Amino acid sequence: MGWTADDVPDQRGRKHLVTGANSGIGLETTRELARNGATVIMACRSVDRANAAVTDIREGVPDADLRVERCDLGDLESIRSLADRLGDETIDVLINNAGTMAIPRSETEDGFETQFGVNHLGHFALTGRLLENLRPDDERDSRVVTVSSAMHERGVIDFDDLHGERAYDAWDAYAQSKLANVLFAYDLERRFLTAGANVTSIAVHPGYANTQLQFRGLERRGRRFRKAARWVMNTVLAQSASMGALPTLYAATAPEAEGGAYYGPGGLMNMRGTPKRQASSDRSYDEETARRLWNISSELTDVTYELPDPTVDGPRV
Template identity: 80%
Template sequence: MGWTADDIPNQDGRRIVVTGANSGIGLEATRELARNGATVIMTCRSVDRGEEAASNIRADIPNADLRVEACDLGDLESIHAFADRLDDADLDVLINNAGVMAIPRSETADGFETQFGVNHLGHFALTGLLLETLGLDEESDSRIITVSSGVHERGEIDFDDLQSEQSYDPWDAYAQSKLANVLFAYELERRLLTADATAKSIAVHPGYANTQLQFRGPEQRGSRLRKAAMWVMNTVLAQSAAMGALPALYAATAPEAEGGAYYGPGGVMNMRGTPERQASSERSYDEETARRLWAASSDLTGVTYDLPEPKAEVSA
């Protein structure tokens, strides 16, 4: 039958941060983690929407241990403020889930193209700022989960135009940001291994899950036709958000989940079904691209990691 939420081991005593926890995959992941005893810190751009989501979960799970925190992944000041509020808290898991998809070009508070800024740079900064809270030097089972997308397979990292200022296509920008997610997850794992840290960095994708994410692009364009078409596709082709959350839940909780792996639905075209380990795109394994992206991300965000750079592989 495959791994489901019923297989989540007891999470009592574990503290987990989920970004974008007020809707979609983040909401469903939060629900199942809380159901199994975790303390979940729900980061949301809107505290009001976050509190509404928390109330929704508590109606289902009265003893859910939830904490709603403001954190706008498109604003480095907000990310720093959130990290400062958690700097004395020990964390076990960080699920980098929040994101935007295929929206008209706009910029974050810091002048980054929004999809690259929110989906990648915001999570790069947040992870770096929370790294010390994740027990890297202890015998712990801490994990950093980065949620990508199957669309990363069409992505390329354009170092000459990272912010899509010269040319912008909503889907190309989205694909670049999702490829950046996988490159980041793999490079973080290499650096953790080089540091002999016990934490794991794992990439996942939800397949095609029915969430509000798909509607934001058509809504921002004011396109009723595209919104209607997306509704039909979501109704006919997509799996539920709860199913889409399973790869992240597996990576975050399953004892057998491996660092440096990529997990996604194992059904038709990897769009639906229970989680399995999969291969990501050929570009995602390019270590030189990953190192360049890491350096660029650190320069852009001003966030550095106290981790050694892995040694480059030497060809025979």
């Protein structure tokens, strides 16, 4: 049968912050966390869409403890503002979920290529600014869950052209950003281990899930035929967004979830089914690339983590 949403343990007394909580995987993750008693901070670019999602969730979970906070991951000032508003509020689990996929080249408010800027740099900056909010103790652990994609296997970190200024392919840029997610999650775990912190960093991917994320790039390009074809493929082949959310829920809540691991659907081609620990791409385990990416990310975002450089190896499948 495998691990399902019915296996999410009681989350009463625990607080989760979910980026991109208003749609797709983020919405379903938020719904199930709330159903199990968690307080969920919904960090979203659009407050209106987030409030609509709150209404949707409360139709099935009337007592859902939800709070909307605006956060545009494509704007470092917006990230800083969210961290300032949270102050010293304790967060048990940070879920780096929001993202954009295969869009025409554009730039964030800070001049980063949008996919790299939102999917990786935005979450790098947010995690760093909320590090002090993750306060584990003897009774409870803290976790950082970063949502990547199976497309990370295609990814290469092009340090000579991180922002696609010389050459840009929408899918290559997406794959690079998703590889950056996994490299970040693993390096963060190594730093937590080196510091002896009771915080774990876990990477996940949702498999092939039917969400609106896949259509946004096609919509921006005006690709009507491809949009129709994608709709047919999603209808026939994809699993639901609620199934796609299971690896995230597992990493965020299951007592047996391991730091430094990579979880995704364990069924057909690792694209469908219930969560299972998997191996990510060989490039994702390259510690030299991870540390170089970390240093560049810190320089670009002006966010420094109060963690030691890693001196231990993280787990690997």
